[in-house]
Amino acid sequence: MNNYVYLDYNASTPLAPEVIDAMKPLLTDYFGNPSALHWAGKPVKSLLDRAREQVSSLLACNPHEVIFTSGGSEANNYALKGVFYKHQTKGKHIITSKIEHPAILNPCKFLESMGANITYVGVDQYGRVSPEEIEKAITxxxxxxxxxxxNNEVGTLQPIKEIGKIAKHYRIPFHTDASQSVGKVPINVEELGVDLLTVAGHKLYAPKGIGAIYIRNGMELEPLIHGAGHEFGKRAGTENTLLAVGLGQACELAKRNLASNQIKELRDYFWEELSNRFGSQVVLNGHPVFSLPNTINVSFVNKIGQEILDLMPAVAASTGSACHAGRIELSPVLKEMKVPEHIGMGTIRFSLGIFTTKAEIDQVLEKLQMIL
Structure with missing residues (x-):
């Protein structure tokens, strides 16, 4: 596997060694139900509480505002459906963007079938929404x-603080899917002005199948899962302490690493070398400044992204287009950004992580130069 290069961290991350070590005791020694009041349950409850504190510390919120979920998709569904079911007597209008992850867009489609009225705002050429358009859409x-x-594809950071101020002014609950952001850029729920925020564990070196949703104190949502009073009555079901501990440790690790510029420096080096070697034949997608520090989404002009990756089987990365019956179809995100087809069809998303090295970047650059 020495020649393999993984540059698809936005899709999923490997487990950090510290995360594995934190979870091991729960595979052998701690098996009790965290709700049990006896000797087998109490230590598990303590581990669960500590994990909640670790997540809340990264988000700068109170531990009781963190609810563990099965992942980002559940958290997004909880935010959308929970608000709709609880507050539909006040109104049925929801505002979102056209470039959201399917874990937002598809629940919105479902809610439309339940009578919801959804406004999908567009984005500019960088994949960035306009706070003014959000405000105009409010009813x-x-x-x-x-x-x-x-954005998970191009890495563009949205003007969440500005939108948060608008939402607060109109007293409208505000949710943000931060699945791709948590652990990569600082997150402070008060500064962002959000009432709900989604966390996905497998995007920040925790296991798949675990996530969390921040629910501001006093915010009322109808639970997705009804049953006993787990998670402060907000999500029924015996907590998966094993995975929650993994997420907690990953959040603690992320908080320690936030000050590091190593990944951003590698990302910038990668783009600089691509520009030097391919000139006008390579185009950067996404915002040049307001962007995730690990994501570089580029298009090779008049090329096909998947064909490039097929010639580099040892490199794991994602494309921004798909081929259907011989026809190239751009991703919805690139379409909304109005990227021309002859550019967009050659799109590849490279996403870096804590284990990425300069030698790996150089290896990919050399392979690209040989191919192109």
Whole structure:
């Protein structure tokens, strides 16, 4: 595997060694139900509480505002459906963007079938929404605004603070899907002005199948899962302490690493070398400044992204287009950014992580130069 290069961290991350070490005791020694009041349950409850504190510390919120979920998709569904079911007597209008992850767009489609009225705002050439467009879309029936913190494909960071101020002014609950942002850029729920925020564990070196949703104190949502009073009555079901501990440790690790510029420096080096070697034949997608520090989405002009990756089987990365019956179809995000087809069809997203090295970047650059 020495020649393999993994540059698809936005899709999923490997487990950090510290995360594995934190979870090991729960595979052998701690098996009790965290709700049990006896000797087997109490230590597990303590581990669960510590994990909640670790997550809340990264988000700068109170531990009781963190609810563990099965992942980012559940958290997004909880935010959208929970608000709609609880507040539809006040109104049925929700505002979101056209470039959201399917874990937002598809629940919105479902809610439309339940009578919701959804406004999908567009984006500019960089994949960035306009706070002014959000404000224009608000009506007396608006019960939720949901805008992703950063785009998973092109890495563009959205003006969440500005939108948060608008939402607060109109007293409208505000949710952000921060699945791609948590652990990569500082997150402070008070500074962002959000009432709900999504966390996905496998995007920050925790296991798959674990996530969390921040729910501001006093915010009322109808639970997705009804049952006993787990998670402060907000999500029924015996907590998966094993994975929650993994997420907690990953959040603690992320908080320690936030000050490091190593990944951003590698990302900038990668783009500088691509520009030097390919000139006008390579185009950067996404915002040049307001962007995730690990994401570089580029298009090779008049090329096909998947064909490039097929010639580099040892390199794991993602494309921004798909081929259907011989026809190239751009991703919805690139379409909304109005990227021309002859550019967009050659799109590749490289996403870096804590284990990425300069030698790996150089290896990819050399392979690209040989191919192109």
């Amino acid at each position: 007396s029936e608006t019960i939720l605004i949901s805008i992703m913190h950063s």
